[in-house]
Amino acid sequence: MARAVDPAELAPTQHAWEVDAGAVRVRAGRRMAVDGLDLRLGTGVHGLLGPNGAGKTTLIRALATVLRPAGGTLELLGVDVGGRPDLRALRRRIGYLPQDFGFYKRFTVREFVEHMAWLKEVDRRRVPGAVQEALERVGLADRAGDTMRTLSGGMLRRAGIAQALVNDPDLLLLDEPTVGLDPAQRLDFRKLLRDIGDQSCVVVSTHLIEDVAAACNRVVLMHTGKAVFQGAPQDLVDAGADSDLGDTPIERGYSALLAQHREGARR
Amino acid sequence: MRPLVLYLRSRQVPLALPGSLLAVVAVVMTSAGALNPQRQVITACLAVAAGLAVLGQGFGGVDPELDRTAAVRWPPLRMVHAGVAAVLVGGVTVMVSTAPAGVVLRAALGFVGLAALAAALFGRQLAWTLPVAWALPGVVMPPMSEPLVVAVLTWPVQPQDSTPALLAAVVLGVGGLAVHAVRGTP
Numbered sequence: 001m002a003r004a005v006d007p008a009e010l011a012p013t014q015h016a017w018e019v020d021a022g023a024v025r026v027r028a029g030r031r032m033a034v035d036g037l038d039l040r041l042g043t044g045v046h047g048l049l050g051p052n053g054a055g056k057t058t059l060i061r062a063l064a065t066v067l068r069p070a071g072g073t074l075e076l077l078g079v080d081v082g083g084r085p086d087l088r089a090l091r092r093r094i095g096y097l098p099q100d101f102g103f104y105k106r107f108t109v110r111e112f113v114e115h116m117a118w119l120k121e122v123d124r125r126r127v128p129g130a131v132q133e134a135l136e137r138v139g140l141a142d143r144a145g146d147t148m149r150t151l152s153g154g155m156l157r158r159a160g161i162a163q164a165l166v167n168d169p170d171l172l173l174l175d176e177p178t179v180g181l182d183p184a185q186r187l188d189f190r191k192l193l194r195d196i197g198d199q200s201c202v203v204v205s206t207h208l209i210e211d212v213a214a215a216c217n218r219v220v221l222m223h224t225g226k227a228v229f230q231g232a233p234q235d236l237v238d239a240g241a242d243s244d245l246g247d248t249p250i251e252r253g254y255s256a257l258l259a260q261h262r263e264g265a266r267r
Numbered sequence: 268m269r270p271l272v273l274y275l276r277s278r279q280v281p282l283a284l285p286g287s288l289l290a291v292v293a294v295v296m297t298s299a300g301a302l303n304p305q306r307q308v309i310t311a312c313l314a315v316a317a318g319l320a321v322l323g324q325g326f327g328g329v330d331p332e333l334d335r336t337a338a339v340r341w342p343p344l345r346m347v348h349a350g351v352a353a354v355l356v357g358g359v360t361v362m363v364s365t366a367p368a369g370v371v372l373r374a375a376l377g378f379v380g381l382a383a384l385a386a387a388l389f390g391r392q393l394a395w396t397l398p399v400a401w402a403l404p405g406v407v408m409p410p411m412s413e414p415l416v417v418a419v420l421t422w423p424v425q426p427q428d429s430t431p432a433l434l435a436a437v438v439l440g441v442g443g444l445a446v447h448a449v450r451g452t453p
Binding site for chain 1: 339
């Protein structure tokens with residue numbers, strides 16, 4: 001659908017990185033779940049890997065402006081969130097899918113995404129088109145009139161992805177988006193990620209290493225609140241040897257890097 | 268208009284509003300025909316607390332995390348939402364009860380603050396706790412004006428011209444609404 005181009009969209013970006021973190025620390029309850037993390041992410045799809053408890057969800061929540069950093073610096077889309085910036089302007093440009101999300105069960109899928117578009121202050125004239133486009137991108141357009149409570153787990157996940165896309169975000173944060181998707185849907189989803197990553201910075205946390213290999217340009221491996229590896233998926237593959245744990249080359253690379261880091265931490 | 272309708276539905280207002288007004292009328296009815304004016308006051312306060320307890324579960328969204336990342340300006344929206352709830356419950360109670368209007372409106376202000384505070388502290392599902400908890404002492408204790416602690420504790424059922432009761436209602440009302448407007452629900 002054709003739409004008017006907002007001058008803001010054509011303005012040159014003033015920042016080098018969509019996400020720029022320097023020794024950032026973020027608390028999850030009492031624990032410092034992200035502890036001195038350095039990270040620079042630009043346009044593209046970034047896979048966030050790591051064992052449970054590594055701090056992936058806490059990092060994503062900080063990137064989503066849910067949590068405020070307890071220390072270090074964090075700049076999102078050129079805005080320093082450590083000061084007291086106008087978070088509303090920033091939040092209009094961020095899309096976020098939490099690991100679990102709640103919703104009003106009597107909403108239809110379209111109403112749910114439309115309500116989220118309003119929360120993200122999408123221009124009122126653009127809302128119907130933006131909602132339809134988001135639903136089409138996740139393959140839910142044919143279920144748009146069904147109520148949320150009738151959806152299966154995989155469809156709910158896709159509705160969640162649709163709400164994260166509806167404001168056409170410059171920074172898209174997806175916490176375990178592929179849980180509950182069947183193999184065909186995962187293939188579609190990877191393609192969707194690659195499409196969005198052409199223009200935006202996408203951060204995807206996942207336990208499914210093969211998703212990272214297939215859809216991500218960059219990989220960030222987290223362990224105990226720090227980024228212990230950043231590179232291309234191929235670098236992750238190269239880090240592994242046949243003797244390492246795993247069934248695929250990239251799994252072996254993942255195991256090798258984690259083992260190295262654990263050993264380094266013990267010493 | 269449609270965003271407003273979706274917002275109200277997401278806060279379950281279409282279901283809660285009739286339920287709340289029904290609760291007000293039902294509580295007031297329990298003292299219908301009773302001649303003791305203090306009983307009318309107690310009943311009216313319970314009615315206001317019950318009505319706001321029901322509407323209080325709409326003082327937060329289903330997913331606080333998604334709400335927190337929203338771009339809309341929350342504080343005025345929360346303030347208007349809770350304020351309208353207080354006006355509706357207070358107004359209906361004034362209409363159906365024989366208690367003095369000043370007492371009812373004072374109760375509406377204090378109890379909406381308590382409901383908003385409970386929503387901000389414990390989450391929207393527990394918004395009813397503080398209004399209900401603070402409505403009960405007034406039922407079991409006589410409305411003594413001395414000592415001051417008792418007067419403040421039983422502020423809802425104090426006489427219309429009681430200064431400590433009015434101050435208590437204003438502090439709870441304004442404070443609760445402000446905390447909720449700024450913090451939202453956990």
